[in-house]
Each structure stands twice: as C-alpha cells, then as structure tokens.
Amino acid sequence: MPGIQKAAVIGAGTMGAAIAAHFANAGTPVLLLDIVPGAAAGAIAKMQKTDPAPFMSSTAVKLVTPGNLEEDIAKLVECDWIVEAIVERLDLKQDLYRKIDAVRRPGSVVSSNTSTIPLAKLVEGLPESFARNFLITHFFNPPRYMRLLELVTGPATDPALADGVARFADIALGKTVVRAKDSPGFIANRLGVYWLQCGVIEALDAGIAVEAADAIMGRPFGIPKTGVFGLIDLVGLDLMPHINASLAATLPQGDAFHAANRDLPLIKKMIAEGYTGRKGKGGFYRKGAAGREAIDLATGDYRPVQKADLPEAKLRDLRALLSAPSPAARYAWRVLGQTLAYAATLVPEAAEDITSIDEAMRLGYNWKFGPFELIDKLGADWLAEKLAAEGMAVPPLLAAAKGKSFYTLTEGQQNYLGTDGAYHKLTRPEGVLLLADIKRVSKPVLKNASAAVWDIGDGVFCFELTSKSNSWDQQNLEILGKAVELKPKALVLYNEGAHFSVGANLGLAIFAANIAAWGEIEKLVAAGQQVFKAMKYAPFPVVAAPFGMALGGGCEVVLHADAVQAHAETYIGLVECGVGLVPGWGGCSEMLARWAAAPGMPRGPMPAAAKVFEIVSTATVSKSAAQAKELLFLRAEDGITMNRDRLLADAKARALKLAENYTPPTPPTYRLGGEAAQLAFESAAEGFRARGAATTYDMVVSSNLATVLSGGPADLIDEVSEQDILALERAAFMRLIKNEGTLARIEHMLVTGKPLRN
Structure with missing residues (x-):
C-alpha cells in the first residue's frame, strides 16, 4: 500500500516479534531490532514453531530481517513506520525515541505499542517535529488474530499522518481501528480489566465457584465461554497485578476502578507458586491427575471441575436472569451492573462515542455485544432504576438516555445516541460492504x-x-x-x-x-x-x-x-477422510486438475494424483x-x-x-494410472500404518480414495473425463457410508467434535 513500503519494530519480545510477523503477513518488509544481539533472530526462529502461528506462510518469514540496535539502528532511515514495543518504562522509551529521531527519515511514522503510558508523557521534552509524527498504536495479542487496534493521537500529531496509519492498518493489516482518547488504559483494557476485577472480587465475596461464575457470565451475555476466570487463565494471572497497578497509579481518585482494585492474597499466592494460568502450571483451572480441576476460592485447594447446573443461565430474557433470586444470578447482576455503569462513564473521557466502546469490547474481548448494545437489550431505564434501587451511582450518560435506546434503526439506517442527546448515523468506512x-x-x-x-x-x-x-x-x-x-x-x-x-x-x-x-x-x-x-x-x-x-x-x-x-x-x-469418507462433490477432480497444471509438476499419470492423495488422505487443512x-x-x-x-x-x-x-471454463480431462497407481497409493498408505501414522480403518478409506484418484481398475487409462471421476467419487462415498467404521467415525465427530482413530 502506498505510504508504508517498509516497517520496523523495535523490541523482539513476544509482542514486538508478533507485530513484526504481522507486517510480514501483509507483504510488508520489516526490520526487527532488539537491544540484545541475536534476540531478533531467535524470536523469528521461535515464532516458526509457535502455535497458533504468528506467521501466515513461509513466504512471510522471509520478509522479516533481524538486527540489533547497536549495529543496525541506522537502517531505520529506510522505514516508513517504526513501532516501539519495548518494556513499559517511560525513561527507556524516551531514550529510544531520541535515538530513533536522530536517524529516521523526516515524516516517517513512529508509534508505541504501550497499553499503559499516556502519549503526553511519551513525547514530553521531545522535539515538536517528533511529536508531529508520533502516535500510539495499541495492538492486541496475538496481533495476527486479534482485529482490534486502538489508535491514540496527541494535540501535536499530524491528522493526515494518523489517517494514513489508520488506513494502512485497516486495509493492509486487517485491523478495525478504534480511535481512543489519551486516557489511562485507553478503551478495551480500561473497561475489560475493570470487568475482570469485578468478576473476581464479587465471586470471592459471594462464595461463587469459578465454574458457576464463568457459566453465568459467559454465553448468556454473548461473552466467550471462558467467562472471567477462564479468560484470566488465558491472559496470565501474572499480568493482572501489573495492569492493575498501572491503572491505579494513573486513574483519578474518584474513578470506580479504585473500589474494585483490592489486594487479593489468593492470586499473589498462586503467582508465587507458578500458577500463572495456561502458560504456567495452571491457574484457576488446571489439569490434574484425574482430569480437569478448578481452584476453590475459599480454601485455595484444587478439586475436580464441577458442572455448573444453572437453570437461570438458560433464560433468554436477560432482565429475568439478572433479577432471579439465586446466588449465581445475583453475582451476574453485581458484575454486569457495575461493568455497564462504568462503560457509561467512559464517554467522552476514553472514547468520543459509544460505538468506539462497543467495537473495542467486541473485538478486544470477543464480546458478541458491546456494553451499550447490552444496555439496549436490558433497557436503559430498567438498568438506571435497578442501579439506583441498589444505591449505585447512575452515570449521566445513562440518565440522559431516559426513554431512549442507545441505537435505533430508521428505514434501514443504524443510528447511535451521541453525548449531545441527538442520534447520529452509523457509517461504514469506504470500501466496506456488509x-x-x-x-x-x-x-x-x-x-x-x-x-x-x-x-x-x-x-x-x-x-x-x-x-x-x-x-x-x-x-x-x-x-x-x-x-x-x-x-x-x-x-x-x-x-x-x-x-x-x-x-x-x-x-x-x-x-x-x-x-x-x-x-x-x-x-x-x-x-x-x-x-x-x-x-x-x-x-x-x-x-x-x-x-x-x-x-x-x-x-x-x-x-x-x-x-x-x-x-x-x-x-x-x-x-472427509477424517470421518471415514472421500470427497463426493467433485473435490478430487478439481484438485487433480489443479495439481496437474501446477508449474514444475512432472507430467505423467502419477505425480499430480500422488500429491492429491497425500493432501486428501491426511485431511490436510491450510x-x-x-x-x-x-x-x-x-x-x-x-x-x-x-x-x-x-x-x-x-x-x-x-x-x-x-x-x-x-x-x-472448458471441462478438463485427466490421464491417470489405473491399477498400478492404486497399488502405489495403497503401498504408501501401508507405510504410514507401519509407522503408526495411520490406523486400520484409514487403510480402508485410503483404498477407496486411491480408486478415485487412479481412475478406476484399468491397467492404464489414457484419458478420463470429469464425469468419470465424479462417478468414482460417488461410488466410493456410497461404499464407505455403509461401513460400520465410517458410521462410528461420524457419530464420534458429532458427539465429541474430534476425529475417531479406529
């Protein structure tokens, strides 16, 4: 994309390296630098073995050039966008910015991936020319998969430069760019961390088991099934104290976060003992000798996970759920009521409008509905009345919505309620069609x-x-x-x-x-x-x-x-082979045609068919x-x-x-190998079985696939039509669907979601 032809990322830690990988995924050459010699090269090697993979292809890997700040900082003059992703220390960041400013090309973009330090602090004392080209681009982890990018500008930031970065991030990097104010925690983490903190302390206060808490706070509200405790395990318990401390140090004294920011001895103990979540020995959940276990919040001991039987969680009416008399429903109200009220205080302090808050939570925390969309489901008046009845503050934005909803639909046009009390059109960026x-x-x-x-x-x-x-x-x-x-x-x-x-x-x-x-x-x-x-x-x-x-x-x-x-x-x-079948709707014929025409593919009846047999028999998925x-x-x-x-x-x-x-197109014809090819494919499958890579029933499925890809039982078939291959597919499919081994595989997949290795 014009404007950003080459990028650089400074800081080869987990986040910085993954940001560099995603620039490469977009086809943009990127320089990855670190203060430690060899760290960048090591990070690239590590990412090639990481699952889920930061790189989309082997081609992308080649677009990342490793280096170190000592020897390669002068190369930043070649870069249009320089992303700083080093440790969250203001002094170190400012020292790095001075070094960058001494070598960068005038007009090049410099941004920080910080999630805790205000932009005003970052550029304090730096030249106005640097501040004009500087902004915060807060990527969410992992950068390849998380669509949210929070973009923060300062009073000196060149608006055209910010627009250019936003457009590149949108089109080339695939991000949904949300403009955030220069306030602590920006949007998603400010609200998301508050929600998680409320979720933990309310469960501790009410004696709610972690399984019940996650069940009631998850799917009923369009929140991922990880809920509160499962999400903290995923993110890492050890990160929470650092994020909380940063917010506590920067938020004004009257902010509701302070009341939720309690000292939690249990979490301190868990972190000290290595129970930092999925990346550690476990967290609120862990794998025990007898299966999955959950921690007892009262005792700190682990016990087998218990299925949360919560009838109220099945209620479609969210008001009825939050009003139910059970402890779980009361817990859900306490957490969600405080979270939605807090969201209403963040406009316009953290975001210009409610749409930015909703987008940030949908994309940053995978909520199906943003907080204001949830308020509309409950009714703004109902929420305000319930908050007031329980002695909780009703935010001015929520009070101003009395008798209204935050979103309306007029003749197909979506509108949102602004802070001015008027409705405004919800518009899509140019080039977006939904x-x-x-x-x-x-x-x-x-x-x-x-x-x-x-x-x-x-x-x-x-x-x-x-x-x-x-x-x-x-x-x-x-x-x-x-x-x-x-x-x-x-x-x-x-x-x-x-x-x-x-x-x-x-x-x-x-x-x-x-x-x-x-x-x-x-x-x-x-x-x-x-x-x-x-x-x-x-x-x-x-x-x-x-x-x-x-x-x-x-x-x-x-x-x-x-x-x-x-x-x-x-x-x-x-x-299909994973469930004991073969492709039956032309998949074999289409793949044969593609591989036969592939550049560099040897001609003859075997090479293309052998490649398709390898891909299909192993149920390979890109x-x-x-x-x-x-x-x-x-x-x-x-x-x-x-x-x-x-x-x-x-x-x-x-x-x-x-x-x-x-x-x-013109229908293709194929030259396939007949019986000789069938035997060769079956022999290859037998080799897999001998090495333990294929099961007994895999051999049955592979034999039927071989029949299709060999063109049938003749010694040598000079020309096979597309319709011939379709007939072979159909016959093989019907043979297999009648086999008990295939039926067992299908039933197992439907029940467990996993393939049966019979």
Missing part, C-alpha cells in the same frame, strides 16, 4: 430455512448459507441451483457466520444411514455434484469469499468457483489463505483480503471485473 446492512433494507431474491440469495447491487447476487454451522444440505443445494438458473451478472458465495462452511450436514447423513436410506444419501451426493458443476459452467462468473473454516463440502464449493477472494484467516481443506495457495486449494491468482469487513466488497469487485468478458 451483508447485514443489505439485509436490513431489502428482501431476499430466494430463501428457505438453509440459505438465501440477496441482490447486492450492479447485477450481482450473493448466495448466503444460513444453516447450522453453515453446513450443506438438500435445501441450500436447491437454493444454489435456483440462483444459477436466475443467471445474474455474477454470483458471490459469502455469509457472515462464524465460519464459511463446515461441510455437509453429518447429522442428516448419520440419520439417513441409520434407517438405511441409501437411495436418499446417493441422491444428495448426486445433487451436490450436479449443482456445483452447474455453478462452475454457468454463463456468468462465480466468486467464492471464504473465511474461517471452509471444510469438506465448504472447500468443494470454493474449488468450483471461477475465482476466490479469501479472507486471510481461511482454513480450507478436504477433511492454516491461512496464504498457505492454501501452497496446497492449491487456492490458485496463485486468487485474492486475499486482510480485513474481514472488506471481504464482500472485494469479492463483488472481483466478480464484476470477471463479468466484463466472461467465458465459462
């Missing part, structure tokens, strides 16, 4: 219980899966088939679920198998093949826009698209869209969008470009 916005102002072109088709403008239709986990079934196949028959200018495959698609609906498959409805199963397999091929050879272009998991049938529909515009975090693969290109689930020319909110707009633009001079 299906949710389209759905608010239009009706679907086609719809049933499992899918819908939407007109997204300019003659382009969007096919949306709406089934559970976006799994494929007869109903959404029918809608996709009808969408193809409508012949739009172009079609985009996209949805806004948690994942693009987890594949075929295994629950329906096992139900049909249990009643021996083999004809219905074969009809579904044939229908999928027919619809996907109709889509592939339609007289208009189809662009798939996958994100998250695109597995099994979700991968196969992507393989059939003319082009793909994938989110960077797309995990794609043909995983760990990013970039890695998906290496596996040929995506082609070299397929696009990658870093920002999830820009995916639909990018896919639509790609579809319109293809529609200008579109010609459907």
